[in-house]
Amino acid sequence: MKKNGFTLLEILGVIVLLGIVAVLVVTLSNRTLKESKQSLYDSQKETIITSAKNWTIANNGQLPMSESDGEYKLTFKKLAEDGYIDNDELIDPRNNKLICGYIQITYNDSKKQYKYEIIEEKC
Numbered sequence: 244m245k246k247n248g249f250t251l252l253e254i255l256g257v258i259v260l261l262g263i264v265a266v267l268v269v270t271l272s273n274r275t276l277k278e279s280k281q282s283l284y285d286s287q288k289e290t291i292i293t294s295a296k297n298w299t300i301a302n303n304g305q306l307p308m309s310e311s312d313g314e315y316k317l318t319f320k321k322l323a324e325d326g327y328i329d330n331d332e333l334i335d336p337r338n339n340k341l342i343c344g345y346i347q348i349t350y351n352d353s354k355k356q357y358k359y360e361i362i363e364e365k366c
Contacts, residue, residue: 294327315348
């Protein structure tokens with residue numbers, strides 16, 4: 244008697260193997276996607292800081308000139324209004340929501356330079 248097909252056990256084995264491969268591919272794809280979104284978010288934060296530094300050069304008279312002068316809060320909205328960043332740079336790639344907050348600018352007397360820190364707030 245000649246056998247011309249697959250047994251049920253062989254078909255089930257192939258389906259199980261395909262399922263395992265699918266789970267591995269989906270898991271790796273999700274991790275890669277999450278890492279790339281985080282990387283893009285970090286890049287956006289650097290772009291915002293660079294924009295704040297450019298704004299500082301043009302608006303130096305509004306900033307503290309010593310540590311005792313306190314800090315300046317430069318909002319993301321102000322940066323966008325003044326044309327230093329685009330509104331699409333204020334969208335968080337991790338969740339596609341608007342990033343709200345400000346850049347806290349303080350002067351460091353010992354280093355004689357400004358320090359920029361992004362403070363995020365809920366919208």
